[in-house]
C-alpha cells in the first residue's frame with residue numbers, strides 16, 4: 001500500500017467508532033435506505049425542482065454548483081481510490097501530481113462553494129422558495145454545507161494555499177481503501193490532520209442522510225436518455241382504475 | 257403499415273359559451289390538490305388573448321415542440337439530447353409562477369369570525385403557495401371576454417405575428433373586436449414532444465388508446481417535458497416534484513365513458529371517438545418540410561375504418577373487433593376526415609395533435625348581422641368570409657400554420673349548412689346548389705347538421721370500453737345485475753368496464769319499455785322510467 005509505515009497500536013474507542021464503525025454504519029444506512037426508498041417511496045424520488053418559483057438565481061447557481069460537485073466527485077475518485085504507487089509507477093511523482101490536480105481541484109471547489117452559497121441564499125431570498133423549503137431540505141443543506149465547507153478548506157490546506165500543505169494520499173486515501181476492502185486500518189486516519197478528520201465525518205453523515213433527502217435524484221441521473229427512441233409506448237396495466245368496483249350508492253349518474 | 261387506435265376529441269367552437277364549466281369540473285376531478293392549484297388540465301381562453309400560461313404560443317421564446325434541422329431531421333426545438341442533458345441543472349425555458357399566476361385562496365374565516373360592526377368584513381386573498389396575503393394581478397383567464405384587451409391582446413403571439421405579416425392593425429376597441437373561446441386540453445399527440453423530452457422515460461403513449469400519461473413513480477422531476485410540450489399542457493406539481501397532465505380521464509374512457517370535460521360541457525360541443533392511424537408513418541408526416549403541409553400530412557395518417565384492408569390490418573395489429581366497429585362510428589373521424597370541418601390546433605408544432613377544432617363561424621356571422629346583412633344567406637356568408645381577413649387569418653394561424661384555404665373550406669361548409677338548413681327548416685324550396693358549392697350533397701349536409709346540432713350522447717361519445725379481460729373476470733364474481741334491484745340487491749354493485757355496459761343495456765331497455773316501476777329503484781334510477789315507490793309521473797324525455 002503506502003510507502004509509509006504507521007505505528008501499529010490498538011485504536012482507541014473513539015478511533016474505532018469514527019474510523020471503523022462510522023463508515024460502515026453510514027454506508028449500510030445509505031444502501032439499505034436507498035433500497036427501502038426505492039421500494040416504498042418511488043413517488044417521493046424527485047429533484048423537487050423549485051425552478052418555477054425562481055429562475056434568475058437558479059439559472060447561474062444550479063449549473064455552477066452541479067458542475068462543481070460532479071468535478072469534485074470525480075476528483076475524489078481519483079485522489080482517494082487510485083493509489084499513489086500507481087501514479088508513481090507511470091512517472092507522476094507526488095509533486096507533479098499535486099501541481100497537475102491543484103488548479104482543477106481549486107476551481108471545482110470554488111464553483112461548488114459559490115454555487116452552494118448562491119443556492120442557499122436563493123432559498124432565503126425568494127419568498128416562494130423559502131415558503132416551500134422543508135425541514136428535510138434544511139437538514140440536508142446543513143450536512144452538505146458542512147461537508148463542502150470542510151472539503152474546500154482541506155483542499156486548500158492540502159495544496160498549501162493555507163497552512164503547510166499535506167499529502168492526504170498517504171493517510172486518508174490509504175484508510176478509505178482499507179475500509180472499502182473490509183480491512184480497516186484506522187491508524188492512518190487517526191494521524192491525519194483534524195480538518196481532514198472532520199471532513200470525512202461530515203462526508204459520511206451526508207452519505208447516511210442521502211436516501212432520506214432530495215439528494216436521491218443524483219442516483220437517477222438519466223444517462224439512458226441518449227440511447228432511447230424519442231417516443232415511448234407502453235401498454236395499459238392489466239388491472240387499472242377503470243375496473244374498480246364502485247360502492248353501492250356511488251354508481252355514476254345518468255348521462256345524456 | 258402499423259395500425260394503432262387513438263382516442264380523439266373534436267370541439268365545435270361556435271357553441272362554446274365560455275362558461276368554464278369544463279375547467280371547473282376537471283379541476284374538481286384532478287387538480288384540487290396542493291402543488292397543482294395553479295394547473296388547469298382544461299382551460300378556456302378568450303381569443304385574441306394571451307392564453308395560459310401567458311404567451312405560451314410564442315415558441316421563439318418557449319421552445320416547445322419539434323423543428324426540422326437543416327438536413328430535414330425532426331428534433332426537439334429545445335435542443336438535442338446531449339445539449340439538454342448538459343443543461344438539465346436549470347431550465348429557464350419552463351414557465352414560472354408569474355407566467356401562470358400565483359394561486360390564491362381567501363381567509364374566509366374573517367367573514368365568519370369578525371365581530372359585529374358597521375362595516376362588512378372583507379376576506380383577503382392569500383397565496384396558496386406561501387400562505388401570505390397577496391395582491392392578485394393575474395390568473396388563468398384574466399383576459400376573459402377580452403377584459404383589458406386593449407393592453408394585453410396586442411401581446412397575443414398570433415396578433416403580433418399577423419401584425420408583422422400583414423401590417424394590419426387588429427383593433428380591440430369594443431365595437432370592432434372579434435372574439436371566440438378556445439377550450440384547451442392536452443392534445444394526446446401522435447408525436448408527443450413531452451414524451452420525447454422526458455429523460456427518465458416516465459412519460460408514455462399508451463399503445464391501446466394513444467392516451468399520453470406520466471408514470472408518477474418513474475418521474476424524477478427533471479421538468480423537461482414542461483418545456484417540450486408546445487401547448488404547455490404538462491404541469492409541474494411543485495409540492496410533489498412530479499409532472500402531471502391531462503389524463504383524458506382514462507379511468508372513465510376505459511369504462512366507455514366520456515371525459516369529465518365532455519360529460520359536463522354546457523354547450524355539448526365536444527365529441528369523442530377513435531381514430532385508426534398508421535403509426536409507421538408518423539415521423540415522416542411530422543417531418544414534411546412546409547409547415548402548411550402538416551395539416552394534410554396529419555389527415556393522411558388517419559386511416560379509413562370502412563376500408564376492409566385497414567380493418568384486416570387493424571385486426572392483425574391486435575385491435576379488437578368492437579374497437580374497429582367503434583372507429584367506424586367515430587364522430588371525430590367524420591368531422592375531421594370526412595367533412596374536414598375540424599382542424600388541428602397548431603399543426604406547425606409538429607406534434608400531430610389529436611384534439612381538433614371546428615372553427616367558429618359566429619365572428620363572421622355577427623359582423624354581417626351588425627352591418628344589417630342577412631347572416632343566413634349563403635352568398636353573403638361566402639363573401640364575408642373572404643372579405644373579413646383578420647378573423648380568418650387569425651384562425652388560420654391557430655389551425656393550419658397560416659394557410660387560409662382549409663379554414664375557408666371548413667367555414668364555407670358551415671356557412672352552407674347554415675343557409676341550407678334555413679330553407680329546410682322554414683319549409684322553403686331546398687337549394688341543392690348551396691350544398692354543391694362546398695362539395696357536399698343535400699343529404700350529407702343534413703347529416704352534418706345532425707352531427708353538429710342534434711347528436712345525442714351516444715352519437716357524440718363513441719368510446720369503446722377497454723379490454724380488461726383479467727379485471728373483467730375478477731369483477732364478474734359480483735353480478736352486475738345486482739345493481740339494478742335484482743335478487744342479489746344486497747351485494748356490492750360493480751361498475752367495472754363491462755358491468756357498466758350491462759347497465760347501459762338495461763337502461764336502454766328501460767328507456768323504451770319502462771312505464772312500470774317494478775324493476776327500477778331510486779338509488780339506481782337513471783331518470784328514465786319511474787323508480788320504485790314513486791308516484792307515476794310523466795318524465796320528460798329530452799332525447
Ligand code: HEM
Nearest residue numbers: 047048049050051062066069119217218221344345346478
Ligand atoms: C449527476 C447528476 C445530477 C443531476 C442530473 C442533477 C440534477 C438536478 C436538478 C434537475 C435539480 C433541480 C433544480 C431545480 O430546478 O430546482 C437539482 C437540484 C439539486 N441538486 Fe442535483 N443533480 C445531480 C447531482 C447532484 C449531486 C451529486 C448533488 C450533491 C451532492 C446534488 C445536489 C442538489 C441540490 C442540493 C439540489 C437543490 C437545489 C435547490 O433547489 O436549492 N445534485 N439537481
Ligand code: SF4
Nearest residue numbers: 442443445449450485
Ligand atoms: S399536448 Fe399533450 S401529448 Fe402533446 S406534447 Fe403536450 S402534453 Fe404531450
Ligand code: SF4
Nearest residue numbers: 272275276278521523
Ligand atoms: S363547458 Fe363547454 S361551453 Fe362551457 S366553456 Fe367548457 S367547452 Fe365551452
